[in-house]
Amino acid sequence: MKDFLKLLRRFIPPYKKELFLNIFYNILSAVFGAFSFGLLIPALEILFGSKELVTTQVPWGFSLDSLLTNFNFYISKVIAQYGHERALVYIGIFIIIMVFLKVLFTYLSNYEMIEIRNGVVRDIRILIYRKILRLPLGYFSEERKGDIIARMTGDVAEVENSIMNSLDMMIKNPILIAISVGVMVYMSWSLTLFVFVMFPIAGYIIGRIGRSLKRESRIGQSKMGDILSLIEEDLSGLRVIKSFNAEESATKRFEAENQSYFFTMNRLMWRRFLAQPVSEFLGTAVIMIVMWYGGKLILNNESSLNAAAFIGYLAFFYNIINPAKAFSTALYSVEKGLASMERIDKILLAKSNISDKPDAIEITRFENQIVFENVSFAYNSAPVLNNVSLTIKKGQTIALVGQSGSGKTTMVDLLPRFWDVASGRITIDGIDIRDMKMKSLRHMIGNVNQEPILFNDTIFNNIAFGMENATMDEVVKAAKIANAHNFIIETEAGYQTKIGDRGDKLSGGQKQRISIARAVLNNPPILILDEATSALDTESEKLVQEALTNLMKNRTSLVIAHRLSTIKNADLICVLHKGEIVEQGTHDELLALKGRYTKLHKMQIF
Numbered sequence: 001m002k003d004f005l006k007l008l009r010r011f012i013p014p015y016k017k018e019l020f021l022n023i024f025y026n027i028l029s030a031v032f033g034a035f036s037f038g039l040l041i042p043a044l045e046i047l048f049g050s051k052e053l054v055t056t057q058v059p060w061g062f063s064l065d066s067l068l069t070n071f072n073f074y075i076s077k078v079i080a081q082y083g084h085e086r087a088l089v090y091i092g093i094f095i096i097i098m099v100f101l102k103v104l105f106t107y108l109s110n111y112e113m114i115e116i117r118n119g120v121v122r123d124i125r126i127l128i129y130r131k132i133l134r135l136p137l138g139y140f141s142e143e144r145k146g147d148i149i150a151r152m153t154g155d156v157a158e159v160e161n162s163i164m165n166s167l168d169m170m171i172k173n174p175i176l177i178a179i180s181v182g183v184m185v186y187m188s189w190s191l192t193l194f195v196f197v198m199f200p201i202a203g204y205i206i207g208r209i210g211r212s213l214k215r216e217s218r219i220g221q222s223k224m225g226d227i228l229s230l231i232e233e234d235l236s237g238l239r240v241i242k243s244f245n246a247e248e249s250a251t252k253r254f255e256a257e258n259q260s261y262f263f264t265m266n267r268l269m270w271r272r273f274l275a276q277p278v279s280e281f282l283g284t285a286v287i288m289i290v291m292w293y294g295g296k297l298i299l300n301n302e303s304s305l306n307a308a309a310f311i312g313y314l315a316f317f318y319n320i321i322n323p324a325k326a327f328s329t330a331l332y333s334v335e336k337g338l339a340s341m342e343r344i345d346k347i348l349l350a351k352s353n354i355s356d357k358p359d360a361i362e363i364t365r366f367e368n369q370i371v372f373e374n375v376s377f378a379y380n381s382a383p384v385l386n387n388v389s390l391t392i393k394k395g396q397t398i399a400l401v402g403q404s405g406s407g408k409t410t411m412v413d414l415l416p417r418f419w420d421v422a423s424g425r426i427t428i429d430g431i432d433i434r435d436m437k438m439k440s441l442r443h444m445i446g447n448v449n450q451e452p453i454l455f456n457d458t459i460f461n462n463i464a465f466g467m468e469n470a471t472m473d474e475v476v477k478a479a480k481i482a483n484a485h486n487f488i489i490e491t492e493a494g495y496q497t498k499i500g501d502r503g504d505k506l507s508g509g510q511k512q513r514i515s516i517a518r519a520v521l522n523n524p525p526i527l528i529l530d531e532a533t534s535a536l537d538t539e540s541e542k543l544v545q546e547a548l549t550n551l552m553k554n555r556t557s558l559v560i561a562h563r564l565s566t567i568k569n570a571d572l573i574c575v576l577h578k579g580e581i582v583e584q585g586t587h588d589e590l591l592a593l594k595g596r597y598t599k600l601h602k603m604q605i606f
């Protein structure tokens with residue numbers, strides 16, 4: 001319950017107006033509901049023939065007494081003038097009007113509630129999305145993609161269905177119950193007191209069942225995350241699954257997860273559906289006990305109520321049993337929803353350890369040099385970079401070479417702060433990059449990777465990605481520099497061609513040239529090329545290499561290359577080995593050393 005209120009305090013404030021109206025309409029609805037029930041009593045009295053005629057009118061006032069007496073006065077008048085039958089018709093019409101008003105205000109209250117419900121869910125979803133884009137890359141190598149998707153879809157839906165659904169009950173039912181109980185106390189406080197001794201007993205029994213619902217629900221949602229992760233992995237790996245004939249084993253893997261979800265959900269729902277019959281049974285039992293007790297009082301003439309008023313009283317009582325039942329069901333639901341909210345909060349409240357300092361500096365230009373000063377880094381415990389120092393002067397091309405796994409990618413990833421150094425520091429023009437505004441830092445750095453990252457959109461939008469208002473001319477110019485213009489105009493719709501998921505409709509070299517065009521358009525002073533040509537065949541490598549050479553003109557570049565021939569002309573070549581720079585110099589200097597570089601070079605010549 002405490003968690004529930006905390007949740008409301010977090011998400012309800014933007015919807016104060018709707019909440020106020022909702023409560024207001026609910027009160028009106030409960031009041032008219034009470035009137036419609038109250039009118040049953042004179043109707044019954046007429047039917048039983050126990051109606052005592054009221055012959056004197058009292059002044060109108062805002063007290064229940066004056067309302068009731070006057071109402072009875074007018075009914076008595078109708079009975080005296082037109083007979084009992086006509087009076088019943090009048091009361092009937094009156095009840096219909098009251099019920100109409102009641103349902104009207106119920107609808108209006110729901111109308112307001114809908115906006116709160118959907119609004120809160122919308123807000124949560126965008127909060128998660130924003131947070132995901134802000135979280136450091138490291139967060140996502142720990143979490144599975146499918147699980148994050150599950151949190152964003154399934155868990156948000158669960159919060160909507162259970163918490164937001166219950167919110168309605170949580171507001172409406174207490175109001176309804178309070179007003180009905182007020183009337184009941186007015187009718188007979190001793191009977192009402194008796195009723196309320198029964199309630200906590202029933203409530204306790206109901207509460208016992210709901211305990212484990214939250215835990216079970218949490219397990220269910222995380223199982224759903226596993227399933228989505230599998231689907232996501234398998235969809236992107238379909239090619240491998242087919243070529244290795246792994247359909248059977250993939251299906252088995254999926255089946256196991258699916259089956260386990262089935263068992264969890266069974267346990268969850270068995271328990272949840274226990275709530276309804278138990279509360280229905282207990283509710284009826286309580287009513288029967290009250291009927292026995294109240295009936296005993298009336299039969300012995302010990303009660304202030306007559307038989308008709310007692311039936312009216314029972315109607316009121318019945319009127320709160322359903323809301324009370326719904327209220328207890330809502331409490332279960334909220335527990336279930338809170339389990340999902342916890343999972344959502346794992347994302348929302350995740351600490352983002354890579355973020356701007358409050359006094360971060362906005363940098364607009366790169367003037368002088370980039371320096372790695374005694375940089376060390378580890379993803380987990382094993383060190384990946386060890387005391388690396390390197391100075392890159394403006395306009396230079398620096399190449400990083402070394403065997404796979406030696407830490408090249410890691411080293412260049414530190415520059416745009418995809419990760420932060422563990423010790424040492426990286427400076428640009430003397431300023432520690434951790435003191436800069438991340439946005440302005442990343443704006444200065446262009447990135448072309450082995451795996452070009454494209455989106456399912458037009459070629460134009462892929463090139464202009466991240467640029468607010470690039471013109472066609474600029475995009476075409478960038479495409480020309482990137483050697484991409486010629487193949488683009490040959491596609492069916494030119495720059496408006498859609499390139500499919502991740503650019504699947506293009507060849508590797510074409511994808512790479514589009515990602516180069518994107519970098520050209522962004523025009524960053526600093527470039528990182530991480531094995532940009534490694535995945536390509538010789539033919540398209542030539543085209544891409546040309547594009548890269550164009551791109552690198554007048555820029556400071558950090559180039560990781562597999563094929564040493566492509567970096568022969570670099571100003572400085574660093575050989576990385578197990579996270580340390582073991583040799584550095586120009587191509588010729590390094591060959592003269594006859595060390596590790598020479599070995600790498602020989603391997604490629606043969």
Ligand code: ADP
Nearest residue numbers: 141379380384403404405406407408409410411
């Ligand atoms: P290179 O680019 O030189 O081939 P990397 O910089 O990619 O090498 O990797 C260096 C080492 O860091 C490798 O041993 C690799 O296993 C490890 N590594 C790379 N990325 C991660 C990661 N996200 N989490 C944990 N370890 C990683």
Ligand code: MG
Nearest residue numbers: 408409410530
């Ligand atoms: Mg690499």
